[in-house]
Amino acid sequence: MKPPARHRHDLIACHECDLLQRLPAEHLAGRVRCRRCGCVLDHGGHDPINPPLALGFTALILFVLSNSFPLLDFSLGGQHASTYLLAGIQQLYAQGAILLAGVVLFTTIIAPLLHISLLIYVFLPLSLGRRPPGFVAALRIMQAVLPWSMLEIFLLGVIVASVKLAERATIVAGPAAWSLAILVFVLAATTTQVHPGRLWDRIR
Template sequence: MAGGGVPAAATAATANGAGGTLLACPDCDLLQRLPPLPLHHAACCARCRAPLCRHKPDSLERTLALALAAGILLLIANVVPMLGLSVAGREAFTTVLGGVIAMWREGSQVVAMLVLFAAVIAPALEIGCLLLVVLAVRRPPAPHWVATLLHGYEFVREWSMIEIMLLGVLVALIKIAELATVIPGLALFVLGSLVFLLAAMAAAFDPRVAWQRIEWAADGAVGGAEAMR
């Protein structure tokens, strides 16, 4: 059975409708049952062959470690200087937040708010949501508010654009390289590392594991009804 193929057990479970987890295909909406996947294997839709899920070993532990590391890097990136300019013997350094404040004072309030949200607030919310989710589901059943955090994580993840800010900074550096000496700060390298760390964090996280560990109100009602019998 190849690493990227469809396990034979998945096809059998879909056909027989026995065992496994119910999952709807995101492309064709076919409802099918998926058995536990072997290590490093993926399951595809029985009808349209769209990828459904992939088994990620130690997802919660790896995600927790990467999220903690990303949180530390984000804190460092917003505290230490990101860039410095040297003109006529004078040097000036600024941080990410310092750049936002400078744009606000120069009249670019909209751009300043976008940079603040996309480069500072959204990454912080992305890391914070994932940390809370992972910590909450480590001991199932997880409280129902974890579902809200999972939805929020998907939303803020789309707005986390540190890499876009870095591209803009690099373009600006090329334009002013002839007018002043550019001094890269520690935060510039930290933000570059953070881009890869956030990508690794998202790749390691398996939301299917988190959804399966949430305590739903319907489950509690069923359990209470059975206890009264």
């Protein structure tokens, strides 16, 4: 009996142990695990385009909310003040902490926004059956920028600072703090939903 036709794109390298192996012909029906280490190589029948796109739009809305509303509200001796994400970075810059302001700007604004924009740029045309121009470069930049999106570390810093200041002032988390917290989870969810290997099947 003639063996089934095999194509080069059936080959997949395990991202954990580097074992090169072939995806089974019926892999679209279910999850495929590495033969050697057992990590998930392919998520099978899951839609690889619409969930990341939906998460991208959700993240965009949360990002806009996070930058439009107060992060924290302070009350001290009858005085009230609100702080915003961008205003905090401007304060750092004004106080001479230029490098720190740049790092915070990049990790909390530029990297997450670039990640979200590329997510929509790649997945919106794919959902309409078209390949976006610069698809490979966009996908590469999206993966490369991901480790620089550090909203969770920023949020942790805000919580620590709030706990320390709570002895002297009344601090209430503003709408931006809540939307940032949800955004952290949404961005984490996108990393589990983006499967570059499966996108090749759609754009060929």
